[in-house]
Amino acid sequence: MQVLIHQQEGQGFHELGQEWYGRRVSPPYRYRLTLTTGGLLFEAERAEAAAVHPDAKPGCFQEELWRYDVAEFFIANADTGRYLEMNLSPNGAWWGRMFSGPRVPDDSVASLLRVEFAQGITTSEGWKASLLLPFEVLAALELPLDCWHVAVCAVLEAPEYIYLTTAAPCDTQPDFHRPDLWSAPILS
Numbered sequence: 381m382q383v384l385i386h387q388q389e390g391q392g393f394h395e396l397g398q399e400w401y402g403r404r405v406s407p408p409y410r411y412r413l414t415l416t417t418g419g420l421l422f423e424a425e426r427a428e429a430a431a432v433h434p435d436a437k438p439g440c441f442q443e444e445l446w447r448y449d450v451a452e453f454f455i456a457n458a459d460t461g462r463y464l465e466m467n468l469s470p471n472g473a474w475w476g477r478m479f480s481g482p483r484v485p486d487d488s489v490a491s492l493l494r495v496e497f498a499q500g501i502t503t504s505e506g507w508k509a510s511l512l513l514p515f516e517v518l519a520a521l522e523l524p525l526d527c528w529h530v531a532v533c534a535v536l537e538a539p540e541y542i543y544l545t546t547a548a549p550c551d552t553q554p555d556f557h558r559p560d561l562w563s564a565p566i567l568s
Contacts, residue, residue, distance in 0.1 A: 381546045383530040383565045386414040391568065393425070396534065400543040400554045407506075409534045409544050411451065413565075415525075418496055419514040424451030424468060424534070427506040431538040436473030439498050445475050451509060452533040455518075456559040459527050462486065463559050464493075464518075470507035472500030478521055483557045492520045529562040 384394060397408035407427040414421040430449040436442045445467040446452075456463035467475040476493050480486040494517060500509030518524075533545040533556045543554035547561040 385565045396544040423510040425508040430470035430507045436469045438472035442473040448538045454531045456529040457527045458529045474498040530565045531562040
């Protein structure tokens with residue numbers, strides 16, 4: 381499934397209602413990517429309570445968010461193969477890392493990675509979270525828009541875990557680090 385990136389704020393959310401192995405997910409996971417004047421805005425939500433990393437603080441960097449419920453997106457430079465992974469906790473904590481290839485961390489640019497803001501709201505009925513990744517960060521990480529291949533993913537229902545992705549799942553264990561399965565986004 382190609383990822384749609386809006387060029388105007390306030391456009392509709394997109395749903396992922398099927399997990400890695402093809403089973404329906406209810407309620408669905410919803411996401412939206414928007415190009416704003418300040419950068420790339422990522423928003424995610426689900427109408428179900430979330431398992432949040434116990435050390436996660438809204439707006440703060442936190443390792444290992446994926447061990448709990450988390451929204452994710454990946455942006456690859458299709459020319460170089462380098463890619464960025466961003467994780468967003470339902471409460472607004474975030475984590476990110478560049479990779480030089482599948483699961484090969486590139487920590488040489490770690491100091492360049494920052495978000496303008498990250499926030500989230502969690503209740504017993506569900507959660508909504510968002511983060512803004514500034515354009516200057518994307519430029520510094522050498523991720524020009526015209527070279528993007530993108531995937532949006534989620535790990536939900538911890539600790540049982542279900543895995544959702546816009547990339548075409550393969551007949552393997554869930555693995556989001558497959559830039560060969562990501563496609564160029566559609567700008568709307």
